[in-house]
Amino acid sequence: MNKVVIYTQPDCPPCEIVKLFLKDQGISYVEKNIKEDKKAKRELIHELQSFSTPTTIVNDTVIKGFQLEEIQSALQN
Numbered sequence: 001m002n003k004v005v006i007y008t009q010p011d012c013p014p015c016e017i018v019k020l021f022l023k024d025q026g027i028s029y030v031e032k033n034i035k036e037d038k039k040a041k042r043e044l045i046h047e048l049q050s051f052s053t054p055t056t057i058v059n060d061t062v063i064k065g066f067q068l069e070e071i072q073s074a075l076q077n
Contacts, residue, residue, distance in 0.1 A: 002075055004029035007044045007055040014066035015054040021068055027075065 004022065006029055008015035022029050032040035034053065044050050048062055056063045058074035 002027065003057075003059055004075075005032060005057040006030070007032050007034055007040060007048075007050070007053055009033060009035045009053045012053050018054045018056060018066065018068070018071065021071070025075070 004027060006015065006018060006022075008019070008031055010033070019029070019031070032043070034041040034044055044053075044055055048055060048057075048064075050062070050064045052065050054066060056067075056071050058071060059077075061074040061077075063070045063074060
């Protein structure tokens with residue numbers, strides 16, 4: 001089973017597309033909204049070295065930005 005975490009923010013169309021993609025695939029995920037959760041924002045910037053949403057983590061693979069093909073590939077590994 002894959003562990004999936006998505007860093008999102010409101011009014012982010014690519015974030016919504018990634019969430020819909022995962023739902024359509026029947027994959028559960030944890031969403032971390034960086035506008036509502038200051039700790040999640042710090043994690044995104046300082047630990048993951050990412051400055052964009054969506055940033056998706058599949059197991060140990062960090063995928064920065066809107067990269068459906070990379071997410072799909074990571075889910076298959």
